[in-house]
Amino acid sequence: MREMRSIAGAGLAALLASALWAALPARAEPATERHATLAQAPADNAAERGRVTGLPVPRYVSLKAGRANVRRGPGTDFPIDWVYTKRGVPLEVTAESEHWRRVRDHEGDGGWIWHTMLDGARSAIVTGDGGEPQPLHDKPDEAADVVALLEPGIVASVRACKDGWCRLEARGHSGWTQQDALWGVYPGEEFE
Numbered sequence: 001m002r003e004m005r006s007i008a009g010a011g012l013a014a015l016l017a018s019a020l021w022a023a024l025p026a027r028a029e030p031a032t033e034r035h036a037t038l039a040q041a042p043a044d045n046a047a048e049r050g051r052v053t054g055l056p057v058p059r060y061v062s063l064k065a066g067r068a069n070v071r072r073g074p075g076t077d078f079p080i081d082w083v084y085t086k087r088g089v090p091l092e093v094t095a096e097s098e099h100w101r102r103v104r105d106h107e108g109d110g111g112w113i114w115h116t117m118l119d120g121a122r123s124a125i126v127t128g129d130g131g132e133p134q135p136l137h138d139k140p141d142e143a144a145d146v147v148a149l150l151e152p153g154i155v156a157s158v159r160a161c162k163d164g165w166c167r168l169e170a171r172g173h174s175g176w177t178q179q180d181a182l183w184g185v186y187p188g189e190e191f192e
Contacts, residue, residue: 124184
């Protein structure tokens, strides 16, 4: 997902991360960060508006590019800390500065990334429950048929969230999973 720069052993970490994330599906339909909706604000409506885009901050987006530098500050004069290498990975925008967005990933790491590297289309990482595969149901109901099991770490496209469930598309499967088993959507967030 990202390769580390300036840390010993970075080559091995990048190789392992690239191998793991290369097996995950890439998003099929690119969009732009401007397609983000107001529904991306946290459920408590505590989000402020970004000074540059007017969109909620914080908000979730996904990585549009297959390779994107993450810098220590909002500009090319700042050093690159790591490089994201997996298209579609969810990121949380936590600040805006001109053409730069400060982002945070599912591991809590953050940095600044050029705005065109981001996509307003939603994705999420399956976190699962205790490392167990997460069932993907054909309807947003615990008793509904299970169409697939999603391993923790899988990146899926999020099409909608309502009533504590999110409709996902991953690896050729489509269905519903519980919202609290995902990183890339806010608790109680609803959108279509």
